Amino acid sequence: MSTRRSRSRQSGSARITDDQINELVSKLQQLLPEMHNRRSDKRSAAKVLQETCNYIRSLHREVDDLSERLSELLANTDTTQAALIRSLLTQ
């Protein structure tokens, strides 16, 4: 049992195979809006990571923007929350 544990720990941290990394990188690549269409062409991992960072930043900006607009809207409207929740959950 102890050998199994130590082996799994090794594979978890130190012995990461290139295959594992390639698989994870290609999974990430498929999530990127600009890259998932070109699945056939093999991008370098560094390029995928770069695009991933850009995408996360753009999503953060989108949430910033939505928060901004929601706070402005909240200031102007008096809303019935119960109806809103109900309508969203039944969508």
Add this chain to the structure above:
Amino acid sequence: MTTTHPKNPTTHPKNPTTNPSSVIRTRFAVRFLHAMKKLNKKTPPSRRYHTIRAAACASMASAVGPRRAWSRAILRKIRARTLHDHLIHKSRNHRLITRRKSAGLRGNPRDQEEVGFRQEDDLRGLVPGGEGMGFCRLLSETAHYIKCLRAQVQVMTNILDHYSSS
């Protein structure tokens, strides 16, 4: 709402948080709307944006729960901040907090030598809790985090549309 993920009709039974299912989406919506409801009552208009932004982040982490490293990192941060406020308020004792913060900053360094991307550090700064992760962990957490951010954007857009139309 679930129609946006046609590729994942079923969630994996062993790991339900692999993809942000409609369950997480709904959980996020409920938590976020609850936070907005509270905000309506007692938050001054000048603090509204910050409160909503923080609520979006906290609601998402809470919807995912402690099963993911990135959501754990956010939840831990919130808890530390609450504790911080509490201690400041009570006794102005900063020492415990500063020590904890510096200890958590840099976890284990990079495990592999062959993947020393400059972009990796960039990514660690963007994914919550990314500083302490191994490289493979960082990649899989990033994938999940991106899916959740998308779900977050979608739900918030729905809410905004609803508000605007009503």
